[in-house]
Amino acid sequence: QDAALGEKVFARCKACHAVGEGAENRVGPHLNELFGRTAGSIEGFKYSPAMTKAGEGGLVWEDETLAEFLAKPKDLVKGTKMAFAGLKKEDEIANLTAYLKTFSANAASGAATPAAPASDAPEAPAEKKSEAAPDAPETKAAAATEAAPAEAAAEVSEEVPSHGVFHLGRPATEDEVAAWDIDIRPDGAGLPEGRGTVAQGETLFADQCASCHGDFGEAVGRWPVLAGGQGTLMNERPEKTVGSFWPYLSTVYDYIRRAMPFGNARSLSDDDVYALTAYVLYLNDIVTEEDFELSKENFTSIRLPNEDNFIDDDRLSEPHYAANIEPCMKDCKPGKAEITKHAAVLDVTPDSVDDEENTGGGID
Amino acid sequence: AGDPLITEIQDWNRYPGDGVDAFPYGKPSQFESEVVRRNVPWLTSDSISSINFTPLHELDGIITPNGLCFERHHAGIAVVDPQQHRLMINGLVDTPLVFTMADLMRFPRENRVYFLECAANSGMEWRGSQLNGCQFTHGMVHCVMYTGVPLKYLLEEAGVKTSAKWIMPEGADASAMTRSIPLEKALEDCLVAFKMNGEALRPEQGYPLRLVVPGWEGNMWIKWLRRIEVGDEPWHQREETSKYTDLLANGKARRFTWVMDVKSVITNPSPQAPIKYKRGRTVLTGLAWSGNGTIKRVDVTLDGGRNWVTARLDGPSLSKSLHRFYYEFDWDGSELFLQSRAIDEAGFVQPTKDELRAARGDNSIYHNNGIQTWHVNPDGVIENVEIS
CATH class of the missing domain: 1.10.760.10 (Cytochrome c-like domain)
Known part of the structure; x- marks a missing residue:
């Protein structure tokens, strides 16, 4: 333990x-x-x-x-x-x-390895001391093993000083680039070999994703909703999901691959990610068969429904910017100012009242 | 007779205090313990992927102390040993390169002061006044002096191919944050920074390395920067499709809304900093900034926009940094409606919230730079309101 x-x-x-x-x-x-x-x-x-x-x-x-x-x-x-x-x-x-x-004073038996963070336990200082002693050489050992690749790297850069202006850094190896360059573009650039079905994705999703996103992508608590929401973008409370809002499927694959599941990123295989992406498509009714298989080969044939609703930044054409008029300084509005909206009505400022009730529209 | 604080000898006047090494890394006075970042728990699903806010009403000048710069993480604060940190440049370059921190320290470096504002700053106010305090309405902004290497030097070291048009920086944290940035901006003024206000970046600000993208939305300033890919098209990552796109009333959404528009806010008086006297001499102060460059002018009004006066800008006026303004006046003890309106060097005038809503609707979340109103009642109590 x-x-x-x-x-x-x-x-x-x-x-x-x-x-x-x-x-x-x-x-x-x-x-x-x-x-x-x-x-x-x-x-x-x-x-x-x-x-x-x-x-x-x-x-x-x-x-x-x-x-x-x-x-x-x-x-x-x-x-x-x-x-x-x-x-x-x-x-x-x-x-x-x-x-x-280490966070339970009542832990009866078997806490063989004392852990540092039990700050309020009475024996904590002693534990800290006994940990501190072996800790130091361990850190050194770690530093020593770390130094090995760094030194190797330094040697490589001695051999190849020709690049650039300052000749700093060293060429990246193919394996290094492959390890980090995992991004996918809408045109399919970056997609790895692999495949996965809706049914395979459903099993993975129940195991690894449903605790936050809900069994059907409906979400638990305030975690992101993944499915539904089609036709709500002009509503008072739009529901922005993969099906209703996201423009490109590549983003789904890329994001699951780099950051999911939350708390255990980079733990899924490329096939797992194809299967989960297929399942998210299924949850959004973009594919309908459980035996649908998503792969590198058919990936770019799938388009998300909201792709065409993304436009370029046209803020500068808005009247308040485009008009470019000298702002008014005197007698700009008639009558005395009247309050039309109070923050105190909603009262969602932290520490004000019952936080449980405070749901004034998030930003995430 | 008199104030006992004067007529009687006080402890601190009699007994010596702590010696020089009591605080090897100094801390604020114990009497400033209220001056902290605060979060709004209902905004996000969890504190690991969340945000807190700079206490703007407690600060002055234009530089934000490092420990008070607001935080926004997508997978918590990554703990990265600088010895183990690597920065890779790959993609459309002649030689894909790997730099250690020690390598980066050998490039020519520059010092520049910039504001960093989250695109969602004031985002909770689109539908109306919600939060009582400029810390909450405007606190997703900070301003520090960065020390770093111009990104241009690193890209030149790898040799950018002529077909390149975009870069994509990537973080080393568990969200592996990514954004697409046009190559033109990368070569113009981006920095790869390792110091803020003279000391190493704070862990929550991306220690040991972050990207600085002056004047553009904070989400692009990748923390724990470990890789920059060069390409010919944008990547359309999660943070530029699902998030950080501005949904308009007609159901269309703007993408790549990078520049942070001209904006200002009165930091004092404000809801967390009420007026505690009945009348008389009053210092009104606030901050103004623009992603387009410097601030040329700030106007303030005491009567809710019926009449305006030009405030006094004080301190350095640096491009894409915070600007400090003051307006001193005699308060007659009557109700006030305070607003500020900034104008930047490109001539853009800060719009009203209603003008923004008319153009965009209520669902944009991002880029709310509308004029803020504080209502001061005769007791000096202050509320976030909107007015006719």
């Missing part, structure tokens, strides 16, 4: 759960003092009926129960709204458990 490795595993939970000082409930409940906690018992958090019932039935979070839950949440608590598919590797579960224990 290694709490430090567990912290890395926790990156996959962070989108929904907070832990540590000041942690609050988010999409999921906060995880402070988790060990010994009865399931479904954080006041003010809206659990699924299934989780509340499990707690009433005696489910308490301990090593064994948590391990079972983390392996397959829906098996232990059928009907939980935690959409996370589960951790497949036992050591990941063990490390995550060790990490979470």
Whole structure:
């Protein structure tokens, strides 16, 4: 059990759960003092009926129960709204458990590796000291291994000083460019070999995406909605999704590939990304067959419905800029100014009232 | 008789304070603890991919202290060891190159002061007044002095091919942020910066390396900059299609709306900085800026735009940086409707919010540079309002 490795595993939970000082409930409940906690018992958090019932039935979070839950949440608590598919590797579960224990004063046994962040635990200073000692040489070792490629790089640049004006930097290798140059353009430039079907995408989506985006792209909480919204762009509250707003399919592939799933970026294979992109098309009714296969070959034949509604920046043609008149200085408007809109009516300024009610139109 | 603070000897006048090494990296006075960035939790789904705001009402001059520059991340603050950082230039170049930070330090460098404004600054106000305080309505802007290498030098080092027309910078964070930028802009005035206000970039501002794209929307100033691809067409990345495109009333959406338009705001008095006396001498101050260059003039009104006076610009007037203005007057204790209106060197006049709505509708989110109104009541309490 290694709490430090567990912290890395926790990156996959962070989108929904907070832990540590000041942690609050988010999409999921906060995880402070988790060990010994009865399931479904954080006041003010809206659990699924299934989780509340499990707690009433005696489910308490301990090593064994948590391990079972983390392996397959829906098996232990059928009907939980935690959409996370589960951790497949036992050591990941063990490390995550060790990490979470550092935030539980009640963690009974087995916290073999002390972890640094338990700042309010009384033994924290001692832990910090015992960690600090081995830490230093470790860092040095890491620096030494890091130095190896850097030195190699320096040698290469000694050999090839011919480029440019200042002869600084060194030529990038083909492998290096391939590792980072993963972007896709609307014309298909950059697409890798590969393929994936709607059905394959559906399985991946349920496992890796639905916890934020919802099973059908309808979204959980304030995470992005991926499907629907066609015909709403002129409404008071337009719903901007891949189907209703995005101009190019290449952006979907590119973005999933570089940044998704949130908390575990660059973990999907090229085929996975084709399958997920196909599934997003299916959610938006742009393809309709579950056995539809998206591939490098047919990718650019698919156009998104809103492509033609993007126009160039024409701000300068707007009347207030185009008119270019000297602004008025005296007696510019008749009568006394009357208030037409108050911020205080909505009262969505932080710290003003109940934040739960504050939904004055986001910017993300 | 008299003020005991004067007539009695105070502790700080009798006992010595901390010695020189009490704070090896200095901090603001303990009495300034209210001067912090703040966020608006309902704006975004999660604090990892979110935004907070510069406390403009607590600051003066034109330079934002590093620790108060607003933050906007799409996958949290990446922790990057400069020893392990690499910058790659690839695509339509003669020699794809890799630079270490040490390599970059050997290029000629320049120091320039620029504002950085998020395209969504004031975006919450499109449908009407929402937030009480210039920190929240206008706090997605900051202004610092950058030290960095002109991007032109790095591109010349790799040798840009004649067919090249665009670049795409990319971040090293878990969102691998990307934007398309015309090559012309890249060669004109972009910087690859490693210092802000003299010290290393703060982690939340892209340490150890960020792109500076003067006068253009903040989303393009890629943080944790690790790669610049050169190409012949734009890439249409997520942040220039799904986001940072301006939806108009007719359902069309503008793309590539890069320049931040002429804008200003009165920072004091304002809702978070009310007037705490009954009447008399009052200092009105605020900030103005434009992506088109310098600010030529700022007018202010006390009566909601019936009559205007020209404010006094003070301090350096630098292209694409913040400008500070003042207007001193005697307040008679009656209700005020405060507004400011900036004019930039290209002659653009800051429009009203209603003019913007007439041209764009309410769903644009981005590029709201409309004139802001603060209502001061006779008690000195101030509210964000819109008026006839």
